[in-house]
Amino acid sequence: MNAPPPNDSAEPVRTEGVKYVAKNMRLDLRLIAEMIAPGSRVLDIGSGDGSLIGYLYRTRGCDARGIEIDMAEVTRSVAHGLPVMHGDADSDLAQYPDGAFDYVVLSRTLQAVERPREVLRQMLRIGTSAIVSFPNFGHWQVRWQLLRSGRMPMTSVWNRPWHETPNIHPCTIRDFFHLCADEGYVVEKWLAVDDAGQRSPWRRFSGLANLFGEQALFQLRRA
């Protein structure tokens, strides 16, 4: 929390000479990419179409690899020359040796894994840093909808009915700070962003971020 905030100016991402950066790479992935030192070893859990690892390899010279549960995405990624393996956060992280990576990334997936606490432990076992993004269940719209209608909230972020959502472990930014404290993780950086991944101005105040941030992005390390 005391770490200096990342670069404030929203720098345009350099794409010249880049062969494979998905044109619409999500902004939160760009924010994650900014946190990662060039030349480092990165594991992206839930790598999707591979745009983050492709970007990290081709613009930052990272040894970036992915794990993805959707086979069609895996096939597409490998067919683009990206090292991705079919697997999932809950069962495959345990296979990697300690300290195999400098960064382990889990973006927008923590709320959907079976054992989020164990997944975080594994991330910080196999990696020096964990970068985690998740949708914030503490956002004011979520709170307001539940209070007003008495029904499970439906927002642009939480947009599936309760019986169909894969998000089985939603949490708030405050919850996540508590979990990190319980587990003894050091929060090196954190920020709240809106759904498009734009940084919000409340990031210095966790209470405000918890109310107004739609997504949270954390960088953790072991104490």
Next chain:
Amino acid sequence: MDQPDLAAVTHQHVAFDDGMALDCGMALGRLVVAYRTYGTLNASRSNAVLVCHALTGDQYVAETHPVTGKGGWWDMVVGPGLPVDTDRYFVICANVLGGCMGSTGPRSPRDGAAPGVLWGTDFPPVTIRDMVRAQKRLIDHLGIARLFAVIGGSMGGMQVLEWAASYPESVFAAVPVATAAYHSAQNIAFNEVGRQSLFADPDWRGGRYWESGSVPARGLAVARMVAHITYLSEQALTRKFGRRVRGGAAAGDLALFGDMFEVESYLRHQGSTFVRRFDANSYLTITRATDYFDLAAEHDGNLSAAFAGTRTRFCIISFSSDWLYPTAESRAVARALNRAAANVSFVEIASDKGHDAFLLDEPDFHRTLAGFLAGCAEHAGLPE
């Protein structure tokens, strides 16, 4: 049967007169490796791709076969502009040790024996590792220090794994397809049925059929028929044949013998064509080699130890309907590689064609293979 006799065809080869030591403790006094190449080796000798063939395959990957007259067994994969692009890569494929297309095997002259005497069933038992050693001799002979990639399916995939484990510095990228790190009891069981059908054929003559010029055709054909079933899937068989009966047979005819169902005649055809291009003792030798294969056992039971410290980039590919080398076996290899912190891609291709899918038109597989190789070429700094 207007195709040349198996023994009458000569094959491009290299002979090593200093022979080679084998895992079984014996040594071959002379080693011949028959091989084919496609494409051009570049000046830095960095674009060589070794393709490893499966049990009944051979070195004729992408050209008309000199014995059968049919196209290459992987001519959808290897060639100009294809996933293993011969405009870009120099592709090598060698007939395996123990095979019958020119490399040293049971059909070769026996060490130290009178002219005309073959090894036959006295050919030493060979392992997948022995096959790979023989290939390494060829690669050294060709002056290639590091293969850009080693690729193979089924038994060829076992060789890929063995290459990566035995010569990690010589393999930049490895693509084991539809394979496993060991032969399961079920794999061994099917192989044993094939071997027993050979032994039961009176023409096998205790393995000395070659002395009289006979061929244990029935036994070899049955072995092939059983094996062929394991290469397919129930869906593929149903789709291709269903319960259709042959044209001449009326549905009411309840004949005990003869070609009744189309699937029967298909298998008989597979069996009979196989006999003309394969040697029975080679079949015994090679099936045994696959049964012996257990890469973890070569490393105190720890599969990831086989790949400790490896810098090879792996792409493990399985097929969803392959029950001979199921995806779970490929996943086990991928996880062992993860434990060794290796760079591994792992894809299961959706297909209903069973184990044979790796030889068939599977666009997702071909795209994956092409993309993986292109990505590796970028990492290896291979010119486009």
